[in-house]
Amino acid sequence: MKDIIQLGELKIEVTRKDIKNVHLSVHPPDGRVSLSAPLNTRLEVARAYAISKLSWIRLQQEKLAKQPREKPREFVKRESHYVWGRRYLLNVVHTDGKQQVTLDHKKINLFVKLGSNKSKREEVFYEWQKKQLHEYVLETVAKWEPILGIKANAYFLQRMKTKWGSCNHKSRNIRLNTELVKKPKDLIEYVIVHELAHLIVPVHNEKFIAILDKFYPNWREARMELNELPLGHVDWK
Numbered sequence: 001m002k003d004i005i006q007l008g009e010l011k012i013e014v015t016r017k018d019i020k021n022v023h024l025s026v027h028p029p030d031g032r033v034s035l036s037a038p039l040n041t042r043l044e045v046a047r048a049y050a051i052s053k054l055s056w057i058r059l060q061q062e063k064l065a066k067q068p069r070e071k072p073r074e075f076v077k078r079e080s081h082y083v084w085g086r087r088y089l090l091n092v093v094h095t096d097g098k099q100q101v102t103l104d105h106k107k108i109n110l111f112v113k114l115g116s117n118k119s120k121r122e123e124v125f126y127e128w129q130k131k132q133l134h135e136y137v138l139e140t141v142a143k144w145e146p147i148l149g150i151k152a153n154a155y156f157l158q159r160m161k162t163k164w165g166s167c168n169h170k171s172r173n174i175r176l177n178t179e180l181v182k183k184p185k186d187l188i189e190y191v192i193v194h195e196l197a198h199l200i201v202p203v204h205n206e207k208f209i210a211i212l213d214k215f216y217p218n219w220r221e222a223r224m225e226l227n228e229l230p231l232g233h234v235d236w237k
């Protein structure tokens with residue numbers, strides 16, 4: 001059951017969960033606000049709580065707005081792109097053969113047909129990124145499922161606007177943001193472990209945190225780093 005608290009311009013999504021305390025979150029990249037409350041919390045109480053935290057919410061949103069963001073990419077020569085947390089320079093090569101991407105020491109080589117426009121170059125690049133991420137996710141899921149003693153039904157890689165990953169506890173499906181391919185592998189691993197752990201405990205309660213503490217002890221650092229890294233340019237149409 002979800003409710004919305006509207007405070008002027010500010011919209012707060014309320015979710016009631018099996019938790020003890022009210023919890024407020026401001027999410028990157030756009031500063032969306034959500035509030036989790038114990039199951040029997042009345043909306044007026046949640047609303048009063050949100051009002052009491054209004055200046056804190058504004059402060060978090062300002063911080064997010066100031067975070068460095070990536071510029072939109074044109075997919076032209078010498079442009080920098082990130083893969084696994086490392087910066088590479090793009091090299092655009094015209095080809096009559098297969099449109100593809102190869103990675104060498106310092107460069108990402110993007111092979112495209114002569115006259116390919118920006119969206120075609122981006123598409124070839126994006127498909128390659130997705131394939132890279134897919135391979136890493138496969139091996140990492142295979143590594144962690146037996147450790148955690150669970151099994152996901154399926155996982156999906158997709159462009160996501162506000163989250164690095166999500167888990168549907170009922171269908172046991174995991175979704176991961178394709179932007180993750182730009183991040184260091186240990187941070188991606190944290191996101192995978194986090195979402196897999198939701199198959200055991202769907203919410204962020206003490207039990208969930210205990211699982212992370214046990215299996216991925218430096219999850220706090222990973223989460224912090226992930227939220228501090230420059231966010232991808234978002235152009236969702």
Ligand SMILES: [Zn+2]
Pocket residue numbers: 194198204
């Ligand atoms: Zn979570």
